[in-house]
Amino acid sequence: MGYSKIKVGxxxxxxxxxxxxxxxxxxxxxxxxxxxxxxxxxxxxxxxxDLSIAAVAKKYKIDxxxxxxxxxxxGQNMAAFNLDNVLLQCEAEKxxxxxxxxxxxxxxxxxxxxxxxxxxxxxxxxxxxGNLSIRIYTAASAEQRGGLENLVSRVDLExxxxxxxxxxxxxxxxxxxxxxDHWHISADTAFRQALENIGKQKIExxxxxxxxxxTPVEFNFLxxxxxxxxxxxxxxxxxxxxVGEWGSAIALPNKGxxxxxxxxxxxxxxxxxxxxxxxxxxxxxxxxxxxxxxxEFFWYYKGKFxxxxxxxxxxxxxxVIAPVGLSELMVSKK
Numbered sequence: 001m002g003y004s005k006i007k008v009g010x011x012x013x014x015x016x017x018x019x020x021x022x023x024x025x026x027x028x029x030x031x032x033x034x035x036x037x038x039x040x041x042x043x044x045x046x047x048x049x050d051l052s053i054a055a056v057a058k059k060y061k062i063d064x065x066x067x068x069x070x071x072x073x074x075g076q077n078m079a080a081f082n083l084d085n086v087l088l089q090c091e092a093e094k095x096x097x098x099x100x101x102x103x104x105x106x107x108x109x110x111x112x113x114x115x116x117x118x119x120x121x122x123x124x125x126x127x128x129x130g131n132l133s134i135r136i137y138t139a140a141s142a143e144q145r146g147g148l149e150n151l152v153s154r155v156d157l158e159x160x161x162x163x164x165x166x167x168x169x170x171x172x173x174x175x176x177x178x179x180x181d182h183w184h185i186s187a188d189t190a191f192r193q194a195l196e197n198i199g200k201q202k203i204e205x206x207x208x209x210x211x212x213x214x215t216p217v218e219f220n221f222l223x224x225x226x227x228x229x230x231x232x233x234x235x236x237x238x239x240x241x242x243v244g245e246w247g248s249a250i251a252l253p254n255k256g257x258x259x260x261x262x263x264x265x266x267x268x269x270x271x272x273x274x275x276x277x278x279x280x281x282x283x284x285x286x287x288x289x290x291x292x293x294x295x296e297f298f299w300y301y302k303g304k305f306x307x308x309x310x311x312x313x314x315x316x317x318x319x320v321i322a323p324v325g326l327s328e329l330m331v332s333k334k
Contacts, residue, residue, distance in 0.1 A: 113171030247301030254289035
């Protein structure tokens, strides 16, 4: 796929955007982000990046573009725009002539969210508590949403960042520390309220049993494109039936999907077969989604998440190493 399949109007827009960008002395690095090299070609990336630059330049002054991020000039209400979401949206659409529309719609939604955020009265906690929410991001993606030093955040899952958000009509918006300071509450209070709000959302639940090497293994899934992963952070309160006696093995590949296997005294190693079978699916759900979270598996026990070490050898054999705490439970409670 290349430029020949793009409509003339889109091609002219690309040329205009490129010339305008260069005339301002701004630089564009078209190197593919490492985590997207398997999903998109360099030629497609350049097309999408140029169209995105043109869309953003209508509203913001751009400083530079590098590694899938459009960094804005200082003194504006945003610091940067990450292109991961729009790249995956476009790559899913094989008709290049539709890419400009997809990109314009993507940034229009973002700009609309930003405008609504600025118009929302954030002066008091009582005015926003019902709209508090959270989102889990990869560490790199979270940093690109305005700089972690400027946002209200915490870490629930190793390798990720949990951000305090506002659940606004049609969009989610980050909460800046400057806004948060006006509320005169602790971050713990805000996150607890956000989790309480998420716990009220309708989440699709599905349980299936798969026969793996002669052993029936129960797979549990949570699905909701906006809330599933965030909902799972408080699983013991939201869905206690999905937490075993010794906790659960959990994967959160993206914001809309969670896979769970309960761990109990009666079935202490069922989670190993769960991980071995689910690993390829989880990795695909991570790489193909516009808002990925983690390819890792975690042990959830008493409200805490601990990464489960999973290794794959040269022959494709998947080895699972139980966290120390889980191993201790297995030894002491046999």
